[in-house]
Amino acid sequence: MKKTIFILVVATVLSSYGQKQKNVKYPQTKKGETVDLYFDTKVNDPYRWLEDDKSEETAAWVKAENEVTYDYLSKIPFRNELKDRLEKLWNYEKIGSPSTEGNFSYFFKNNGLQNQSVLYRKDASGKEELFLDPNTFSKDGTTSLGEMDFSKDGSILAYSISEGGSDWRKVIIMDALSKKVVEDTLVDVKFSGLSWKGNEGFFYSSYDKPKGSQLSAKTDQHKLYFHKLGTSQKEDKVIFGADQKRRYVGGSVTDDDNYLVITASVATYGNELYVKDLTNPNSPLVVIVDNFNSDSNVIENDGTKLYIETDWNAPNKRIVTVDVSNPKPENWKDFIPETENVLTPSTCGGFFFANYMKDAVSVVQQYDYSGKLVRNIQLPGLGTATGFSGKKTDKTVYYSFANYITPGTIYALEPQSGKSVIYEKPKVDFKSEEYVSKQVFYTSKDGTKIPMMITHKKGLKLDGKNPTILYAYGGFNISLTPSFSIANAVWLENGGIYAVANLRGGGEYGKKWHDAGTKMQKQNVFDDFIAAAEYLISEKYTSSSFLAIRGGSNGGLLVGATMTQRPDLMKVALPAVGVLDMLRYHTFTSGAGWAYDYGTSQDSKEMFEYIKKYSPVHNVKKGTQYPATMVTTGDHDDRVVPAHSFKFAAELQEKQSGSNPTLIRIDVKAGHGAGKSIAATIQENADVQAFTLYNMGFTALPKTVILSSPEMK
Incomplete structure (x- = not known):
């Protein structure tokens, strides 16, 4: 018989951290003398100057910080090996679900490593052609395709583009048959869907252009417009929002073209709901819901019967029906009950x-x-x-x-x-059968049971030495459900554990679960995350020396708060595009709309004191040994402005005790994450995993070497 011997060469772990890069020399970050008064409390804000994204001084600081970070990353011995494996695994054809528009079937396809997926179409005979290639929008792949909507007969397409990751979009109108642009581009469009009324024109939403920086100045009056085909943007009529100040406004037309549905809100939860009969030009705007106490939206109509998705009197949501002639909630009837x-x-x-x-x-x-x-x-x-x-x-x-x-x-x-x-x-070149993903329930500080998914190689030894990433979000009614990620697949291949905790503040168990992680209950979210880490350690999946915590946006706040409250709990912290200055988040772009989840420092003295107690920027203590930290953000992030990350990194670099590095990696011409090129995504994931493993003490990646012996009898 021929015998094949498999030898597993495990990653080398440093017996002493002395071999790691020591004494990282950070750029000098000057300190200002800004002091704010909140009720009767003075709060220093020495790095306020970093909020000015238009200043040459801030640009110089960004450049200097990136030089330090990329120099550090370049010296990690297996960084390029990780990048190569990510590229190889990422390089497979990806095809999206088709949709029919007019006489064509449209679908997205990516041949593997294209920075942006390409829109193709097939005609009735099955002939395929390239329709729209976002990779041609810019040479470096930083301009991406956003929202898109075809006219009712499929003859015209309106689509938006994002440049450098910004939430501000341009809208381009194209003849779908000839693939030619038919009129001037619409500009300064933000947080908008696109919804056609027949072939006449489409509805979209935006804010007035803010004074000061377009990337950080406050935007809080959203308006719904109608663009009539063949006219200039300056002639676009405001349909809603001129008189009623709302932070988020959206409009959509029902499939039968009979009704315009408008949602309007002042925060990320709770909306008013309106409907207008489009068959009658003089019809009034009819109020369905006149308050912000529920999330409600029309999802379908059958003639004059409206089908509404709502959590009004139903925290887990239900579908109700009502006639458009008298659509107030007292007339709603259950269609699919809660x-x-x-x-x-x-x-x-x-x-x-x-x-x-x-x-x-x-x-x-x-x-x-x-x-x-x-x-x-x-x-x-x-x-x-x-x-x-x-x-x-x-x-x-x-x-x-x-x-x-x-x-x-x-x-x-x-x-x-x-x-x-x-x-x-x-x-995909990934052997799913060699891995296991299971759900566990652990107990948080106050006794609440929290679900967590834990994924790893089969046969994993529970000895507390497995490199582990614990990921969570915990906010804004957003649910984390199982999904596949090439980056996570590479982490798993290298013997890592990937754990996802479904914290309070999310939407996994409805409105009550969401509310339990908001405002004066926000600490529940951090306690849930800490308890998840403690569970992984107590069950010997990992230990504090091999644990990394990761999260983005609101999850970046989660990481920042957890690492400042329990710096002993993890070896590595990875806050991405985080909301980290909780006293001032509401003063930037659309941040004031997040107050349903956070409250604001101006609401009351009690709210101010509660927020200040966990705000990451304000809780970095001098002389504390924080975990190895790599903050990540984008210089064009106009949702969670990069000043949050800048100030947090500056605080950490000033006050960190010990040799754990505190770096900030700032993507240039990148925003909050949407539309980021594949090349940039691969490099970022390679850097994050390299930084994580290196600071856990690894000097090499695990490899499987296959040796064939001579034929043996």
Whole structure:
């Protein structure tokens, strides 16, 4: 017989951290004398000058910090090896679900390492052609495709582009048949959908251009406009928001072109709801919901019957029906009642699909327009199912299924029979069968049970020495459900554990779960995260020497608060595009709209004191040994402005005790994350993983060497 011997060469771990890079020399960050008065308390803000994103001084600081960071990263011996593996694993064809517009079927495709996915289309004969290539928008891949919507007959396309990752967009209008731009570009559009009224024109939303910096100045009066095809943008009519000051306004037209639905809100939770009859030019704007006490939206209509998704009197959401002639909540009737699981509904192919979260895992049911349950959709396993949306006339319903070890596979569902077949299965060089992903429940500080998904190689030895990334978000009613990531796959290949905790503040268990992590209960979120880390350590998945915590945006706040409250708990901290100056977050761009979750330092003395107690920028203590930290942000982030990260990094560099590095990695011509090029995404993930493993003491990556022996009898 021929015997093959597999020798596993494990990563070398330093017996002493003395071999690591020592005494990182940080740029000199000057300190100003700005002092703010909050009620009767004075608060120093020595790095206020870093808020000025237009100053040459700030630009020089960014350049100097990046030089230090990239010099440090360049000396990590396995950084390029990680990048090469990420590129290799990322290099597979990715095809999206198709949608029918006019006489064509449109779909996105990426041949593997294209910075932006390309929009293709097929005609009735199946002939395929390239329709729109965002990779041609800029030479460096930093301009991306945003929102897009076709006119009702599919003959005209309106699409937005983002330059350098900014939330400010330009809107381009194209003849879909000739693929030629048909009129001037719309500019200064932000936080906007695009929704056509027939072929006449489309609705979009934006703010007035702010005074001062476009990337950081406050924007808080959103307006809904109508752009009539063939006219200039300056002639666009304000439909909503001129008189009523709202921070977020959106407008969408029903599929039958009969109604305009408007949502308006002052925060990221709770909205007013309006409807206007588009068949009558003189029809009034009818109020459906006149307060901000619920999230409600029209998801479908059947003639004059409206179907509304709402959490009013239903924290886990329900669908109700009402006639447009008298649509106030007192007239609503249950269509799909609330259940114990959180509902996310959609429509397609003449049916409703109720996508429920059961402990952060998808369960999907199909209903007809009378409210009758047609069937339970058989999913391929435990994970996340998305899609199930499209036109009422669609003959096929597409959905995608994924989990932490299963790449997203697209399925085609025949809605009459319920039969699902694989439409597109990606060919990823990752052996899912060698890994396991399981859900556990752990107990937080106050006794609340919190779910967490833990993913790793099968047969993992629980000896407390496994490199582990603990990830979470914990805010804004956002749910973290199982998904596949190439970056995480590489981490798993190298023997890492990836754990995701479903903290309070998210939406996994409905409005009550969300509210339990807001305002004066925000500390619950940090306690939940700390308890997740303590569970992983107590069960010997890892130890403090091999634990990294990671999160972005609100999750960046989570990491910043946790590392300042419990710096002993982890070896590495990775706050990305974080909200880190909690006393001033509401003064930048659309930050004031986040007050439902956070409250503000101006609300009351009690609220100020509560926020100050956990605000990361204000809780870095001199003489404390903080974990090895790499703050990441983008210089064009106009959602969570980079000043948050700048000030936090400056505080850490000034006050850190010991030799753990505190770096900041600032992407240039990049924003909050959406539309980032594949090349930039790969490099960032390589840097994050290299920094993490290196500061856990690893000097090499695990490798499997295969040796063949001579034939043996």
